[in-house]
Amino acid sequence: MLELILDKYNYWVVVALMLFGLYIVISRGNLVKKLVGLNVFQTSVFLFYISLAKAEGGTAPILTGETELFSNPLPHVLILTAIVVGIATTALGLALVVRIRESYNTIEEDELEDLNIAVMKAEQSGSKGEAQ
Amino acid sequence: MIGAEHLPVLQVVGPLIAAPVCSLLRIRNLAWLFTLAVSIGAFLCSIHLLQTVMASGPLVYELGGWAAPLGIEYRVDASNGIVLLIISGISSIVLPFAKRSFEAEVPEKLHSLLYTAYLLCLTGLLGITATADAFNVFVFLEVSSLSTYVLVAAGASTDRRALTAAYNYLILGTVGATFFVIGIGLLYMATGSLNMADIANRLADIEETRTVDVAFAFVVVGLALKLALFPLHAWLPNAYTHAPSAVTAFLAATATKAAVYLMLRFSFTVFGTGSGLLAPMAGTVGIPLALAGMFAGSIAAIYQYNLKRMLAYSSVAQIGYMVLGFGFLSVTGVMATTLHLFNHALMKGALFMALGCVFFRVRSVNIGDLAGIGRQMPWTMSAIVVGGLSLIGVPLTVGFISKWYLIQAALEQEAWWIVALIVASSLLAVIYVWRVVETAYLKEPVPGRTVTEAPLSMLIPTWVLVGANLYFGIEADFTVSVARVAAEGLVGAMQ
Numbered sequence: 001m002l003e004l005i006l007d008k009y010n011y012w013v014v015v016a017l018m019l020f021g022l023y024i025v026i027s028r029g030n031l032v033k034k035l036v037g038l039n040v041f042q043t044s045v046f047l048f049y050i051s052l053a054k055a056e057g058g059t060a061p062i063l064t065g066e067t068e069l070f071s072n073p074l075p076h077v078l079i080l081t082a083i084v085v086g087i088a089t090t091a092l093g094l095a096l097v098v099r100i101r102e103s104y105n106t107i108e109e110d111e112l113e114d115l116n117i118a119v120m121k122a123e124q125s126g127s128k129g130e131a132q
Numbered sequence: 133m134i135g136a137e138h139l140p141v142l143q144v145v146g147p148l149i150a151a152p153v154c155s156l157l158r159i160r161n162l163a164w165l166f167t168l169a170v171s172i173g174a175f176l177c178s179i180h181l182l183q184t185v186m187a188s189g190p191l192v193y194e195l196g197g198w199a200a201p202l203g204i205e206y207r208v209d210a211s212n213g214i215v216l217l218i219i220s221g222i223s224s225i226v227l228p229f230a231k232r233s234f235e236a237e238v239p240e241k242l243h244s245l246l247y248t249a250y251l252l253c254l255t256g257l258l259g260i261t262a263t264a265d266a267f268n269v270f271v272f273l274e275v276s277s278l279s280t281y282v283l284v285a286a287g288a289s290t291d292r293r294a295l296t297a298a299y300n301y302l303i304l305g306t307v308g309a310t311f312f313v314i315g316i317g318l319l320y321m322a323t324g325s326l327n328m329a330d331i332a333n334r335l336a337d338i339e340e341t342r343t344v345d346v347a348f349a350f351v352v353v354g355l356a357l358k359l360a361l362f363p364l365h366a367w368l369p370n371a372y373t374h375a376p377s378a379v380t381a382f383l384a385a386t387a388t389k390a391a392v393y394l395m396l397r398f399s400f401t402v403f404g405t406g407s408g409l410l411a412p413m414a415g416t417v418g419i420p421l422a423l424a425g426m427f428a429g430s431i432a433a434i435y436q437y438n439l440k441r442m443l444a445y446s447s448v449a450q451i452g453y454m455v456l457g458f459g460f461l462s463v464t465g466v467m468a469t470t471l472h473l474f475n476h477a478l479m480k481g482a483l484f485m486a487l488g489c490v491f492f493r494v495r496s497v498n499i500g501d502l503a504g505i506g507r508q509m510p511w512t513m514s515a516i517v518v519g520g521l522s523l524i525g526v527p528l529t530v531g532f533i534s535k536w537y538l539i540q541a542a543l544e545q546e547a548w549w550i551v552a553l554i555v556a557s558s559l560l561a562v563i564y565v566w567r568v569v570e571t572a573y574l575k576e577p578v579p580g581r582t583v584t585e586a587p588l589s590m591l592i593p594t595w596v597l598v599g600a601n602l603y604f605g606i607e608a609d610f611t612v613s614v615a616r617v618a619a620e621g622l623v624g625a626m627q
Contacts, residue, residue, distance in 0.1 A: 018314075022307070025303060025307065031299060034303060035303075038303060038306055038307070041307070041310060042306070042310055045310055045313055045314055045317065048314065048317055049317050052317065052320070052321050075317075075320065078267050081267075081271055082270070082313060085270075085271070085274045085278075085309075088274075088278055089274075089278065089302065089306050092278055092281055092282070092302065093299065093302050093303075096281070096285060096295060096298055096299045096302065097299070099285070099288065099295050100295045100296060100299060103288070103292040103295065104292065104295075104296075112296050116293055116296060119293065123437070123438070123498055124437050126498075126500065
């Protein structure tokens with residue numbers, strides 16, 4: 001059992017980060033903290049790709065003319081793309097948070113929910129009143 | 133001269149290159165005209181592609197001349213040819229409508245940027261559909277999703293709730309896409325390849341492993357979030373309700389369809405031979421969730437006072453029909469799914485555009501504000517009635533065609549109770565469509581309010597789609613034959 005944990009420690013780190021990230025996204029009410037959780041979640045995937053590309057004793061994939069053992073470069077390239085996507089998502093998310101703060105004056109999820117529900121209730125009763 | 137052999141990639145590259153150019157066009161009419169031209173170009177491309185594919189089999193395009201599996205390839209066959217046609221076609225019909233609609237709902241200085249986001253969204257959706265490279269799918273998925281969040285948030289100038297809707301969509305959409313990319317990573321781990329056909333070949337050669345099964349689970353859950361399968365649909369109603377009308381019409385008709393196509397593609401052509409999980413997952417998870425979605429979506433729709441939200445919940449129910457067809461894992465079932473992809477795009481596109489016309493004049497889509505509007509906006513409301521009949525599945529409309537094949541697929545499996553449930557959930561659609569008809573035609577108009585018919589530039593695109601609803605409901609040979617070839621191709625790949 002201990003061996004299983006030690007041998008695959010990189011994957012355990014990935015799984016732990018993945019769960020922490022998702023937990024933060026679900027449990028925190030602050031919109032910025034949710035984005036931080038989302039980042040942790042995405043980072044766990046980056047680590048996952050990088051650790052599956054690693055060859056034991058391998059070097060960086062640079063052509064030297066000699067035969068060398070090197071790590072698989074493809075997942076690195078892939079995850080570079082995913083990192084860019086992650087940055088774009090974070091930037092867009094933060095921009096939305098700024099706009100939300102401007103128009104609602106709060107970034108706490110439960111307060112936003114209350115404000116939205118109040119608007120909905122007002123609309124609904126107005127809608128019913130006119131329909132009758 | 134660029135030859136026809138470049139068409140599979142051109143329709144993705146076109147909007148991609150056009151997007152930054154569009155952001156420089158600061159005159160909004162110019163930006164609109166440019167976007168429309170690019171979109172129609174993509175539409176003509178996809179018509180030509182589908183014709184070629186139906187006549188002479190799948191088209192393969194190697195990017196940069198690098199052959200698969202090392203290079204990225206685009207592959208167009210009947211199943212994605214039809215999805216390409218839906219996406220570019222709906223986009224070309226929505227854009228003429230979008231001009232007046234955006235003018236009424238979005239501040240002028242944002243227009244050229246909005247069209248830029250629209251083009252990026254189009255690029256992403258077409259890219260997802262055309263590519264045969266698993267990681268490429270993720271990149272295009274994110275291109276389309278990120279631009280979609282922007283498009284949804286653009287509704288903030290009429291209702292600030294668009295911002296929270298876009299934020300929640302961003303969180304759930306990113307979680308879905310990240311699940312998907314974890315699945316791709318596990319697949320790469322097991323096979324060392326990213327090309328879909330190559331992965332399928334290699335999976336057939338290796339023994340069934342847990343890695344592949346987990347990869348399948350991650351991909352399916354990720355895509356289920358993107359396509360708003362019933363318990364994972366939470367982002368959809370708010371995003372559709374608060375986005376600008378034209379954006380809702382475009383997204384409702386295309387975005388979830390591309391995700392459903394991906395689900396079919398990955399389940400059959402990628403995992404079909406390699407994961408023993410497909411059949412149990414479709415049978416014990418897919419079908420029950422699809423049925424639950426059909427009822428939960430329709431029942432929730434009945435209780436909505438906001439008609440955009442009502443149609444959004446009805447989309448959740450309609451996605452249930454698509455997943456149900458897929459759940460049967462038979463040629464007829466997948467045929468029904470493909471047909472409903474096409475048909476639902478026509479009806480939801482038409483309905484959301486008609487509601488856009490209502491919003492343009494009344495500035496509200498709450499049911500209480502629509503009393504007696506059938507007499508004031510006859511063309512718009514009759515579009516809603518025809519679209520509603522199509523949602524229910526009345527003969528002579530497209531809704532009937534897809535339900536007919538769905539019921540046949542259920543009968544093939546001798547699942548009588550599913551047939552009964554399909555009919556019962558269609559009856560629920562009668563209730564929410566009738567509520568609208570009753571309010572619009574049988575109630576007295578709101579006193580002191582004069583509303584005139586929506587402008588022609590909005591009515592004509594709406595009625596083009598309504599006409600398509602009727603045309604393809606009567607003359608279904610084309611859609612049925614494409615759906616049959618697509619379904620045979622997909623299900624055939626599994627055996």
